[in-house]
Amino acid sequence: MSGILRTTLLLAIAGLVGCKATPPGKFESRMMNFGKHHVFVGNKNQKNPLPDNRNTWNDGKEAFSHYCVACHGMDGQNTGVPFVDHISPPIPSLASKDVQSYTDGQLKSILDNGIWPSGMPGSKGTLSDDELWSIVVFIRHLPPAGSQGVPDLYTH
Amino acid sequence: MKMKYMLVPLIMLSAATVPSHWNVRAQEAPRRIEITAKQFSFEPSEITVKKGEPVVLVIKSADVAHGLRFRELNLNVKVDKGGTAEMPFTPDKTGDFVGHCSVFCGSGHGGMTLTMHVVN
Numbered sequence: 001m002s003g004i005l006r007t008t009l010l011l012a013i014a015g016l017v018g019c020k021a022t023p024p025g026k027f028e029s030r031m032m033n034f035g036k037h038h039v040f041v042g043n044k045n046q047k048n049p050l051p052d053n054r055n056t057w058n059d060g061k062e063a064f065s066h067y068c069v070a071c072h073g074m075d076g077q078n079t080g081v082p083f084v085d086h087i088s089p090p091i092p093s094l095a096s097k098d099v100q101s102y103t104d105g106q107l108k109s110i111l112d113n114g115i116w117p118s119g120m121p122g123s124k125g126t127l128s129d130d131e132l133w134s135i136v137v138f139i140r141h142l143p144p145a146g147s148q149g150v151p152d153l154y155t156h
Numbered sequence: 157m158k159m160k161y162m163l164v165p166l167i168m169l170s171a172a173t174v175p176s177h178w179n180v181r182a183q184e185a186p187r188r189i190e191i192t193a194k195q196f197s198f199e200p201s202e203i204t205v206k207k208g209e210p211v212v213l214v215i216k217s218a219d220v221a222h223g224l225r226f227r228e229l230n231l232n233v234k235v236d237k238g239g240t241a242e243m244p245f246t247p248d249k250t251g252d253f254v255g256h257c258s259v260f261c262g263s264g265h266g267g268m269t270l271t272m273h274v275v276n
Contacts, residue, residue: 066260127266128256130227 023088032089032117033098037106040116046105050133052140060138063131067123069151076142080150089118095142107136186210186244193222193235193257196264204273207250213243223258224270234259247274 024032050056065074073079076094084091092099102110111132114122123132186209192199193215205211215224217235224243225232235241257268 063260123266125266126263127260128269129266130256131266 023090029089036115037102041102041106041109043105043109044103046103046108048104048108048133048136050130050137052137056134056137057141059131060134060136063127064135064138067126068135070153071119074148074151075145076139077145079146079148080154082154087119091119093145094139095145099139104136104140107139108132111135186212186246188212188214190214190216191224191270192216192218193224193268194218195220195262196257196268198224198255198257198268198270201269202271202273204275205247207247207274207276210244210246213245214240215243216240220261221259222261222268224255225258226253226255226272228253231255232258250274250276 064072064076068076071078071081071084071091072094073081078084078091078093081091094100099107110120111127112122112124114120127135187205189203189205189211191203191213194217203213213224213233215222215233215235217238217240219237221235221237223232223234229245229247231243231245233241233243251274253272253274255270255272257265261268
């Protein structure tokens with residue numbers, strides 16, 4: 001290994017050790033929320049083509065369980081997610097006003113494309129349009145916090 | 157003479173019953189279409205069926221568990237890993253319908269579709 005490469009690696013490791021994720025302050029959070037709701041997340045006017053009923057909710061719950069529970073918990077409110085307090089920006093409760101105040105179209109856009117700046121990835125292609133719209137219905141009618149237990153992947 | 161009177165209605169009865177018997181048989185043998193499901197496509201990816209003609213979609217999994225769902229037609233079937241499942245139905249409206257894999261099967265699951273053309 002060359003001297004320059006070794007030095008670069010040592011500096012990178014030293015830099016990472018010094019990193020610490022701290023939660024954003026109130027001002028930063030408000031600015032980012034405003035930016036996300038009014039600038040970054042589009043698709044405000046698209047309507048959910050699926051009916052808002054029990055069957056769609058059940059579909060949404062199932063689709064949510066494939067992929068989303070790892071970060072959002074079975075209830076969409078982070079129950080049982082072990083790293084929820086160690087991430088910045090924090091993983092929001094999907095029942096929070098910040099999330100619920102998005103339109104259905106914006107929620108679909110976030111599900112499709114992810115959201116910047118956060119760890120939320122896009123799911124377009126991984127889940128079908130129908131599944132993503134059904135998740136929007138599930139998010140609108142989340143079960144009570146803690147009522148769905150802990151995701152399987154954290155119980156083994 | 158008596159024999160002649162018996163034969164005439166017998167022949168007429170046969171002529172009347174045979175075609176209807178064929179019709180019943182035709183209804184009992186719906187068209188079968190074999191479809192292979194694999195990550196992340198259906199093969200074939202498009203099929204054409206006739207409105208009012210009974211059909212059975214035979215779904216075979218070539219790898220993991222899959223499903224096929226036509227939401228608009230209220231049809232859904234799930235197939236185990238490496239298994240086979242059947243979806244019998246009679247299309248009652250014409251149009252193009254897109255079915256999706258209904259069992260999460262990996263990163264390309266959302267794009268796994270089958271288009272069914274229902275024609276007159």
